Amino acid sequence: MQGKVTIVAGRVLDEGGRNDEWSGGSMVILGIDPGTATTGFGIVEKQGNNVKYITCGVILTEKTALMPDRLLTIYTQLNRILDVHEPDVIATEQLFFSNNVTTAMQVGRTVGLVLLTAAQRGIPWQEYRPAEVKMAVVGYGSADKKQVQYMVTQLLKLDKPPKPDDAADALAIAVCHAHSATMNQLSR
Numbered sequence: 001m002q003g004k005v006t007i008v009a010g011r012v013l014d015e016g017g018r019n020d021e022w023s024g025g026s027m028v029i030l031g032i033d034p035g036t037a038t039t040g041f042g043i044v045e046k047q048g049n050n051v052k053y054i055t056c057g058v059i060l061t062e063k064t065a066l067m068p069d070r071l072l073t074i075y076t077q078l079n080r081i082l083d084v085h086e087p088d089v090i091a092t093e094q095l096f097f098s099n100n101v102t103t104a105m106q107v108g109r110t111v112g113l114v115l116l117t118a119a120q121r122g123i124p125w126q127e128y129r130p131a132e133v134k135m136a137v138v139g140y141g142s143a144d145k146k147q148v149q150y151m152v153t154q155l156l157k158l159d160k161p162p163k164p165d166d167a168a169d170a171l172a173i174a175v176c177h178a179h180s181a182t183m184n185q186l187s188r
Contacts, residue, residue, distance in 0.1 A: 040166025
């Protein structure tokens, strides 16, 4: 039995409000590097085999603010970004931590906020392991931060590496999704 199909803002969505299939046309991708002090964002547009830089930046919160206020700031700014750029998909990097559980919990809150915001707007979300992002951007899953920034600069034809690092990481996540969408399209 097929699910109900809805059209929202020109996008065909399934009954869950999602469209995970890329048809090969234009796709605006919002990559997010989540954090409670600094959340990086990077936006690219994929058209055919080309990936074009749109913008990048960071959402900053006051370090002394209470967590609910910090999350509200991120939520408000994220919604402004979504209003202006209308991404077709949001991608984040999978949460990874080894010893610092406190940091992982804080970052997890931001990821949850991103997921809520995406779900409220019916925007598909995809998550990638850090090694997948590095592999898609550099071709080597253990690449260091400088190698990733260099390749993001080259792939998006930027004059200089994006700053700060959180914005560059977010662009790498967006580029990873652009390359993954191409591979998924080719495998069908």
